[in-house]
Amino acid sequence: MIFPTDPRRRAMWRWGGALAALLVLQSIVLALAFWMLANGSHRRAIEHALADDCTFFRLTPPDERAEELREKLARDIHRDRFLGLFDAKGALIAGNVAHLPPVVPGGASFVADVAPTELPGKHSDQARITVCPLSADMRLLAGVDLDDTEEALRLVWRSLLLGLVPGRVLALGFGLVAGRRAARQVDTVRRLTERIMSGDLAQRLPVPAHPDSFGMLCAHINTMLDRLQLLIADMRGIGDDIAHQMRTPLTRLRARLDRGLRDAADAEDFAAVADQALVQIDALLGIVAALLRLRELEDHARRSRFAPVDLAMIVDDACDLHRPLAEDRGIALACAIAPVPPVEGDASLLMEAVANLIDNAMKFGPAGGAVRVSVSLAPEGAVVTVADDGPGIPAAERALVTQRFYRARTDRDGAGLGLSLVKAIADLHGFQLRFADDRSAVMLVCPS
Structure with a gap:
């Protein structure tokens, strides 16, 4: 046989040959097992019959044993039974066996040549026999x-043997076909991974309408690739957003430093330039810290530290934290907190x-609001609502305000990461972030 030189074809032949050899070996093992079971069943049936003969004659009175033996032989129409009563010296008392075998091994039964007395023209025959003592002066030879x-x-x-021939042929054919099919499927996955490693993330495995196990595996691989492509696109988008968002404040910072250094006339002017630069640097560091915070939240590693949390106490603490700032801005901060069941979270x-x-x-919100x-x-769980007197977020922008670096038209100073952090925290906890339709309010729905 000439084997292919292409490594992929050689792999297909190896897969097919291995599977075919396994199937052939399985058929041979099954045939041998059936043969051993059939042979053992015949032997056990014979030994059971011989044991019955020994038990029957052992229970028969000595003076009736010869007559019972002749009746058993008369009922043996197939002439395949051997029975013989012998005295202590080995002389035949009654039966169709001329003499005992020269050697009587221990054990239940053994195969030996016997000399039949009632089979004309036959002086020796092979039988499975047993010799069992009936009394001190009498022994019984029973055989089949x-x-x-x-x-x-x-x-x-x-x-x-006849059944193994087509079985082996079918096993070889099925093994080669199935093995080559499996090798082609694996090769399809290999080619896909090569294209993905080269940068083509749009490739997917074909999935039939009624998938088998491999088809279901292909569907799962495609789902994994969709998720991978989405994550990579998200990472690329984050990189572009960071470059875009950081370039403008860095450019502004450099221009202010350059102008301030050129226009500064004394130490106070230099100090003012430095203070302004520090404010802008702190804002840039805040953006970087917020991005790192989002990355930590999306990792979902903090779920292991979840514990029952009193949501009412957390909101009360947040209100206490913001009251001084609200008073400074002339804003009336009102908190209405009702007790709710604990929620699992951080x-x-x-x-x-x-x-x-x-x-x-x-x-x-509006100044002085x-x-x-x-x-x-609520029926769906605890609800945290934060509302103000402002116009609220337009319906067209509600799906956008939770994206990184998105800023509404009214947002002039923020970096566009506040609601992104809230959405990431809600997703981590399995909560929902909703916007009211009739007023400027944001709701955090926390199923208990």
């Missing part, structure tokens, strides 16, 4: 002719989410 048994076993063996993250919502309401914070219990 093996000619019919061996013929039956030979027929079984020939049937198995207390520090939930505190950060509520604080961001309150801070946004104070920042984008009011911010209302409430905790209530």
